[in-house]
Amino acid sequence: MDGNAELLVAPSAVPEASAAEVLRAPGVWRQSWYRFRRSRAGMLGLAIVSLVVLVAFTCSFIAPFDPNDQSAMMRGASRAAPSMLNWFGTDRMGYDVFSRVVHGAPTALAVGIGAMVIASFIGVIIGGIAGYVGGLLDEIMMRCTELFMVVPVFVIILAVVRLFGITVVGTPLERIPNLNLMTIILLLGLFEWPSIARMTRAEFLRLKHADFVEAAICVGATRRDILLRHILPNALPPLIVLVALGIGGAILAEAMVSFLGFGDPKAVSWGQLLYFNYESLKVAPWASLAPGIAIFVTVLGFNLLADGLTDAFNPRLRQ
């Protein structure tokens, strides 16, 4: 637990590894990184996630065709099997499947990260206040959290996206690009926070009376400093695991919403591709398999990453 003291001294000096720092005891974050490197699942997950991020940023360079290029249909080459020209074949509308799958990566990451940013923001504030203040406020907030945990999120998203998509026609909101996708991200974020709030509360309760926090109070640290500089950084490890899992979960949820036909018709997302191509599964299986595998690999990557992070942050869990 001397790692906490290290973090207290220099929370910002963690990422750099200059020669002067070598003599110092490694901080929690660097210790965790040492342990993370030994976790085979975690490293594999990190590799997959890095690959997806790389593809997302370079998608317009990697993709041989424009995602909206239907020229194959003009050549009579829609539903063509994978070839040198179209690596994953073409679908029923003449789109190049490989290009569209590659262009689905930024959408997936935007959904996953966007939803979890919203969820973490709400979750940390609610959980933090509940854990730190305690008492009746804690009781009320935790009952609200339990309420949000039993809301059937997925089925509600379907209904809300559909109804909202109709009522919005003719209003200024219509001009927001990819409005349907934004709605899905917002709803996923608004309903995914309870697990983060519960974890934050538990961590704040645990750390509230930790020795280093008492010490900080003794030297006269302000409450803002105690919350943001002493308690929050130490509460982060389990939250990071939850966020990694949540990103995978949000990507999967968006894929399912789109697969059911309630996604954003203007966005290129993997679920959307599945929805368009599922009916031609028998004649052009590649057009459904490619986006399906993309979802699977990405979600697997985030799950493995979370697995590795759990090992890294809780060395006692697995000997």
Add this chain to the structure above:
Amino acid sequence: MGSLRYIARRLTFSLCLILGVSVILFALINAIGNPIEILLAERPGITDEMIAAVSKYYGLDGSLTDRYFTWLWAILHLDFGTSIIFNQPVGELLKVWGLETLKIQIPSILLSVLVATAASVVAATRQGTKVDFGVISGAMLGHSLPGFFIGILLILVFSYWLGVLPSYGAYSTRSMLWNSVIADGVWHMVLPVMMLTMFNTATLTLLMRSSLVDTLRQDFIMAARASGLPERRVVLGHALRNAFIPVLTYLGALFGLMLGTAPVTETVFTWPGLGALYISAIQQLDYPIIMGVTMVITVMLVTATLLTDIAYVALDPRIRLA
């Protein structure tokens, strides 16, 4: 009588939860707009009076709070209203289509508990070996496979390539298999049940294996071994029972979410269940069905949570009733 009071308190809280969710549901779906207005807006020759008349017929006139209490009062009497599209009582529709969903969900949950128990016993008793690694890797892969993608793969392999199982529907429309309704029904159930089982088993195995590994390390297992019990009885009799306790939460969620995941399963296999009913209701803006299905799913979820809590108290004497 601590446990009875505990159960009574959980029960009251569960009712409050259902009430709370019903407010959220009602607000979310109604705040967006009058469904009747949305439904009729696209049709030509509709006047405001006609919209008002239809709204009144479906109980959608008046202020939001009035409507909420009218709707709640009806729901409490198990009156879910009349479907706009089917023109039938929603309660009846929920029963008929819901049974079709249970037909594939219940067998798959039971099967996955069996398979996951077997797999986790095999893995946990051979901890650290290749068998264990294989079970964990397989479960991790299955855990990340989206359910609908498993379904697509199964259809490709068993329906299109091998051509042995039907890819859609609950019954054959033309000739029944072996001219028997039961055989034909079971034949159609195989793929959906297989998909759900594979999906549930993976996560269940991951949880049960780690729980069993933890349990096998505890003192009472050493005591059981020291007393000379055969390893089989130590694992199957003593360890497994205790290993089940942490898994209960997930099992409860599986039962609770049974109907919540139905839309995806039933779209993949064109299964005529509650999920398919819900999807078509959303597409056609059949407001009473949307509210009915979401309420039924919520009640299932809350009931499952309540039963899980009670089961914990019943199974684990170590839990203090706080």
